[in-house]
Amino acid sequence: FCPHGRPKPDGIINPCIRRDERKVVDAFDIEDISEKVCFCRCWRSKNWPYCDGAHGPHNKETGDNVGPLVLKVNKD
Numbered sequence: 001f002c003p004h005g006r007p008k009p010d011g012i013i014n015p016c017i018r019r020d021e022r023k024v025v026d027a028f029d030i031e032d033i034s035e036k037v038c039f040c041r042c043w044r045s046k047n048w049p050y051c052d053g054a055h056g057p058h059n060k061e062t063g064d065n066v067g068p069l070v071l072k073v074n075k076d
Ligand code: FES
Pocket: 039, 040, 041, 042, 043, 044, 045, 050, 051, 052, 053, 054, 055, 056, 066, 067, 068, 069
């Protein structure tokens, strides 16, 4: 089951995020990032496209080792 409680079809990476779309694509303006932002790469976040820590339980349950993409603004 996906984090939203729906059955997860076999053989797919995305269990339930915006499954009604042909392809899930998100775009961001880098200038909108004030300090740091963490993007989900495990496809389990309930706050997609941002990481909400769901990768932790997923890794523990499955033995996977996925984590977020962290973007930081260099203030120098
Ligand atoms: Fe998916 Fe953190 S919740 S990488």
